[in-house]
Amino acid sequence: GAGVSQTPSNKVTEKGKYVELRCDPISGHTALYWYRQSLGQGPEFLIYFQGTGAADDSGLPNDRFFAVRPEGSVSTLKIQRTERGDSAVYLCASSLSTGSNSPLHFGNGTRLTVT
Amino acid sequence: AQKITQTQPGMFVQEKEAVTLDCTYDTSDPSYGLFWYKQPSSGEMIFLIYQGSYDQQNATEGRYSLNFQKARKSANLVISASQLGDSAMYFCAMREGDLNNDMRFGAGTRLTVKP
Numbered sequence: 001g002a003g004v005s006q007t008p009s010n011k012v013t014e015k016g017k018y019v020e021l022r023c024d025p026i027s028g029h030t031a032l033y034w035y036r037q038s039l040g041q042g043p044e045f046l047i048y049f050q051g052t053g054a055a056d057d058s059g060l061p062n063d064r065f066f067a068v069r070p071e072g073s074v075s076t077l078k079i080q081r082t083e084r085g086d087s088a089v090y091l092c093a094s095s096l097s098t099g100s101n102s103p104l105h106f107g108n109g110t111r112l113t114v115t
Numbered sequence: 116a117q118k119i120t121q122t123q124p125g126m127f128v129q130e131k132e133a134v135t136l137d138c139t140y141d142t143s144d145p146s147y148g149l150f151w152y153k154q155p156s157s158g159e160m161i162f163l164i165y166q167g168s169y170d171q172q173n174a175t176e177g178r179y180s181l182n183f184q185k186a187r188k189s190a191n192l193v194i195s196a197s198q199l200g201d202s203a204m205y206f207c208a209m210r211e212g213d214l215n216n217d218m219r220f221g222a223g224t225r226l227t228v229k230p
Contacts, residue, residue: 033217042119042206042220043160056217091160093218100148100210101167104218106160 002026004107006092012113013082021077021110025094031055032075033104034067035091043091049075082114118142119207119221126226128197135182136192136224138207147211149190150218151181154204163205166190197228 005024013019025032031050035043045059049069057067064082069075079086089111093104120139128134140149151163166174166181174181182191194201207221 035220040223042222045217045219048217059217089158093160100146100212101165102148102210103150103162103165104160105162106152108159 004092004094004105006090006107006110008110009108010111010113012115014115015082015084017082019079019082019112021079021090021092021112023075023077023092023107025073025075025092026096026105029094029096029105030072031095031102032069033093033095034075034077035093037089037091037109046077079112082112084114087112087114118219119209121207121221121224123224124222126224127229128194128226129229130199131196133193133195134197134226136194136205136207136226137189138191138221139187139189140207140209141188142209142211144211147209149181149183150208150210151179151190151192152206152208152220153201154206154223156203160206164192194226199228199230202226202228 007022033048034046037043047057047067052072064080067077089109091106091109093106095102095104118141147168149166153161153163164174164176164179164181166183173183178195180193204223204225206223208218210218
């Protein structure tokens, strides 16, 4: 079956611009996660959704970052007034069930470059 | 506070030999899950193996096994009969609790398999 799909795969934007990153999870997966990964580091948690609501947004670095999942499936990560420090790979993941035994299944990421 | 610690930034192993990648974790929750992921240079995150905190036996998946020492809070990944395709970044991760909480990752270990 189809895996987690992220678009675009690459995004180059100028400092100060607004960007949207899209994630389409595996069908039937109720939980959706956003991570940010800088070069040579592990994924850093940003936010996760259970259904339509953000269950935990404690990882969002500041109020320039916002994410939605209006119908409980596709999610969009929105970054306002981008800064060069926002450059990273943004990973989306989904999981089938609740519980600490459920692995996350990742998309291939969106590489964001802010110039 | 850092909950997952991977102390080996880089490891080398000869092809066909076994290698152990270290991971220690910190949690006060009695129910948790431990995961290992592989990230090749192409960037995708590939789920390898899972160990539950209540599991009595070490998890195994093909050439991967997890050396789970609960009292020491360690969950080391053992790769047997290394192959050139095993060269990648390896991340240890943990989910806490019985609810669908987020997954936290370590900083990773870069494994290089030598021919």
